[in-house]
Amino acid sequence: MRVGVWRETPSERRLPVLPEYVLKLQQLGLQVLIERGLGESIFLPDEAYQQAGARIVPDKSALLAEADILLSLETPDVSRFPQATGKVLIGHLNIWRHPKRLDALSKQGWTVFALEKLPRITRAQSMDVLSSMAALAGYKAVLLAAVEYGRVMPMLTTAAGTLAPARVLVIGAGVAGLQAIATARRLGARVEAYDVRPAAREQVESLGAKFLDLLPDLKAEGAGGYARPLTEEEQARQKAALENAIAEVDILITTAAVPGRPAPKIVTSQALRRMKPGSVVVDLAAETGGNCEDTIPGQTQSIQGITLIAPINLPSTLPLHASQMLARNFYEFLRLFSREGTFTLHRDDEILAATCLLWQGQPTETKQPA
Numbered sequence: 585m586r587v588g589v590w591r592e593t594p595s596e597r598r599l600p601v602l603p604e605y606v607l608k609l610q611q612l613g614l615q616v617l618i619e620r621g622l623g624e625s626i627f628l629p630d631e632a633y634q635q636a637g638a639r640i641v642p643d644k645s646a647l648l649a650e651a652d653i654l655l656s657l658e659t660p661d662v663s664r665f666p667q668a669t670g671k672v673l674i675g676h677l678n679i680w681r682h683p684k685r686l687d688a689l690s691k692q693g694w695t696v697f698a699l700e701k702l703p704r705i706t707r708a709q710s711m712d713v714l715s716s717m718a719a720l721a722g723y724k725a726v727l728l729a730a731v732e733y734g735r736v737m738p739m740l741t742t743a744a745g746t747l748a749p750a751r752v753l754v755i756g757a758g759v760a761g762l763q764a765i766a767t768a769r770r771l772g773a774r775v776e777a778y779d780v781r782p783a784a785r786e787q788v789e790s791l792g793a794k795f796l797d798l799l800p801d802l803k804a805e806g807a808g809g810y811a812r813p814l815t816e817e818e819q820a821r822q823k824a825a826l827e828n829a830i831a832e833v834d835i836l837i838t839t840a841a842v843p844g845r846p847a848p849k850i851v852t853s854q855a856l857r858r859m860k861p862g863s864v865v866v867d868l869a870a871e872t873g874g875n876c877e878d879t880i881p882g883q884t885q886s887i888q889g890i891t892l893i894a895p896i897n898l899p900s901t902l903p904l905h906a907s908q909m910l911a912r913n914f915y916e917f918l919r920l921f922s923r924e925g926t927f928t929l930h931r932d933d934e935i936l937a938a939t940c941l942l943w944q945g946q947p948t949e950t951k952q953p954a
């Protein structure tokens with residue numbers, strides 16, 4: 585079988601395959617086709633892929649004419665290629681951004697796997713694109729904040745006096761939040777964090793940050809280790825309890841998410857405006873609507889002297905490391921299909937069942953585990 589990788593939009597600098605994985609895919613019995621210029625975003629010439637054994641094709645039509653499996657970091661619009669039918673798509677698809685594109689894939693009889701639907705189980709860890717990208721986003725969020733913040737992060741004792749460390753609050757201590765905490769600590773900030781899952785406390789404290797126990801009776805651990813949505817009454821209590829904590833910090837990083845839902849609005853307009861002028865907020869939940877009422881996804885705003893940054897696809901700003909992680913994640917997923925040199929879609933596999941959105945054009949959502 586042939587695996588094809590094409591160039592995404594110009595703003596997408598990450599890649600799902602690197603030359604070292606072309607070799608590994610061949611060992612699984614897969615040939616690799618690469619659209620010309622794929623590696624430009626990380627300064628990789630076509631020759632690097634060729635030397636690893638990939639074949640370079642001139643454009644997307646040529647790629648789809650030959651590939652059996654397409655790897656992608658977005659849901660592709662296959663209606664532009666009506667002749668491409670019955671193929672397999674594997675991707676970090678963010679399908680909610682383009683629901684109509686799923687219809688086209690269905691009409692054209694594609695089988696579609698969305699890696700963001702992977703179950704958070706030990707066997708799937710090496711394929712976990714969400715964790716890979718969340719770790720990078722958490723790291724970069726703190727750097728963005730540090731650059732925007734007009735002061736230093738660590739305490740500095742100098743001949744000209746002592747400078748106070750920045751105070752950082754991280755709301756949501758999942759993969760991104762924990763990496764944000766670790767990064768802010770490395771930069772010397774005084775870090776506090778808050779989460780609704782009690783299990784987060786130990787992880788926060790192990791990174792040397794203080795866990796804010798604002799509402800000890802509000803515990804919202806849901807299925808699969810994720811948070812459950814809060815009731816309206818719980819949300820109101822949370823917003824009120826967080827307001828004072830938010831007003832005291834210099835940098836706020838928000839990462840709170842509930843799977844399959846828009847991001848919870850945790851930081852009210854009033855709470856944001858109580859921060860000191862010169863403070864910085866990075867809303868990492870911007871892609872799913874944001875944790876701040878004022879967030880406009882993709883935009884940076886100045887609100888009464890407070891900078892609110894709401895980045896989209898932050899991992900794409902670290903394209904080499906993001907690609908290294910994604911290439912490993914995609915390879916491990918592809919390895920699931922391959923058994924003893926043959927390549928078959930084992931639909932009964934727990935991981936494949938959870939990630940499969942379409943099977944030969946037919947929606948499978950109802951058959952997926954909850």
Ligand SMILES: NC(=O)c1ccc[n+]([C@@H]2O[C@H](COP(=O)([O-])OP(=O)(O)OC[C@H]3O[C@@H](n4cnc5c(N)ncnc54)[C@H](O)[C@@H]3O)[C@@H](O)[C@H]2O)c1
Pocket residue numbers: 703704705706708709712714715718755756757758759760761778779780781784808809810811814822839840841842843848850
């Ligand atoms: N393979 C694995 O075993 C594996 C891999 C990655 C993550 N995990 C686990 O999965 C869980 C989710 O991690 P994630 O980073 O994907 O989470 P996520 O991106 O879904 O959410 C980010 C954080 O926001 C928190 N949150 C949600 N609503 C909130 C609210 N109203 N107020 C404050 N915080 C709120 C969540 O508890 C979570 O910690 C964690 O327990 C993590 O350890 C397991």
